[in-house]
Amino acid sequence: MTAAVEVGTELPGYxxxxxxxxxxxxxxxxxxxxxxxxxxxxxxxALGMGDRPINQGPLNMGYxxxxxxxxxxxxxxxxxxxxxxxxxxxxxxxLRVRGTVTALRESDGVRLADCDVVLEVVGGDxxxxxxxxxxxx
Amino acid sequence: MGFAEAxxxxxxxxxxxxxxxxxxxxxxxxxxxxxxxxxxSLIGDGGEAPVAHPLFAWMAxxxxxxxxxxELFSWFGATAADGPVxxxxxxxxxxxxxVGASYRVSGGIVSAQRKVGRRTGTFDVVGYSMDLHEVPTDxxxxxxxxxxxWNSIVFPRRDA
Numbered sequence: 001m002t003a004a005v006e007v008g009t010e011l012p013g014y015x016x017x018x019x020x021x022x023x024x025x026x027x028x029x030x031x032x033x034x035x036x037x038x039x040x041x042x043x044x045x046a047l048g049m050g051d052r053p054i055n056q057g058p059l060n061m062g063y064x065x066x067x068x069x070x071x072x073x074x075x076x077x078x079x080x081x082x083x084x085x086x087x088x089x090x091x092x093x094x095l096r097v098r099g100t101v102t103a104l105r106e107s108d109g110v111r112l113a114d115c116d117v118v119l120e121v122v123g124g125d126x127x128x129x130x131x132x133x134x135x136x137x
Numbered sequence: 138m139g140f141a142e143a144x145x146x147x148x149x150x151x152x153x154x155x156x157x158x159x160x161x162x163x164x165x166x167x168x169x170x171x172x173x174x175x176x177x178s179l180i181g182d183g184g185e186a187p188v189a190h191p192l193f194a195w196m197a198x199x200x201x202x203x204x205x206x207x208e209l210f211s212w213f214g215a216t217a218a219d220g221p222v223x224x225x226x227x228x229x230x231x232x233x234x235x236v237g238a239s240y241r242v243s244g245g246i247v248s249a250q251r252k253v254g255r256r257t258g259t260f261d262v263v264g265y266s267m268d269l270h271e272v273p274t275d276x277x278x279x280x281x282x283x284x285x286x287w288n289s290i291v292f293p294r295r296d297a
Contacts, residue, residue: 016173023170023171023172023173026167026170027168027172030164030167030168030171030196031199031200035217057223057226058192058195058196059171059172061195061226062173062174063172063173065172065190065191065192066173066174069191074188075174075189075190075191075233076188076233078191078228078230079229079231080227080228080229080230081191081226081227081228082225082228083225083227084224084225085223085224085225085226130225
């Protein structure tokens with residue numbers, strides 16, 4: 001996978017075909033997050049926010065983590081992730097993570113790749129953007 | 138009356154009570170499944186504990202900072218109804234978190250700045266940072282520094 005990595009290498013596409021409202025309910029419970037916009041359609045409608053629950057920001061961040069660690073070879077390969085939250089992800093959205101290697105370096109004898117990453121709604125706007133650093137094999 | 142800029146400055150350096158967070162196997166399985174990653178096996182083979190999803194650094198940091206979100210908002214004279222939103226986040230992992238391990242969480246407010254945007258009006262950007270240290274299983278000695286999580290929250294100040 002990472003043998004031929006160079007600056008400019010694009011990470012394999014990572015997609016979430018349809019964001020699940022059911023997963024948001026589990027996440028709300030795991031986070032003890034009482035914010036109903038993640039799971040209660042009646043509240044969303046009362047607030048004039050439509051009828052599609054809004055995905056939790058950490059889940060969006062998690063998809064980006066999945067994309068870079070799948071490419072790098074495992075969940076233990078991520079050393080740094082910095083992201084900016086740009087917009088909302090709604091239930092049913094089709095998402096894609098794109099990534100590009102921007103630098104290769106060595107630190108304490110470990111080969112590292114710095115990457116630009118973006119999570120976007122397919123056919124829409126970026127919703128998370130940032131940078132990640134992973135350990136290469 | 139709105140939250141004054143001087144009050145904002147006064148919160149920088151304020152520490153969270155902190156706490157301890159354990160990556161329990163059930164939580165590790167459910168979080169991985171929820172974030173669409175392969176869940177760790179719950180059937181132990183006696184080997185090294187599985188690596189937890191890296192999102193657990195954020196889960197542990199915010200789950201054991203020792204105050205609720207509502208309490209954190211109140212430090213800045215705000216409530217959830219004021220519409221505070223996540224701004225940025227940075228996780229630095231010195232080593233992976235492990236399923237079954239416990240982490241001591243400590244940290245606090247590291248920055249606070251009032252800004253004015255042409256479209257957004259006045260808002261405050263508050264930065265807070267937390268460190269995760271592994272809780273040793275064999276004694277009270279300080280554990281290894283595993284991760285740092287830095288976050289910013291944006292507080293709209295419609296009345297400023």
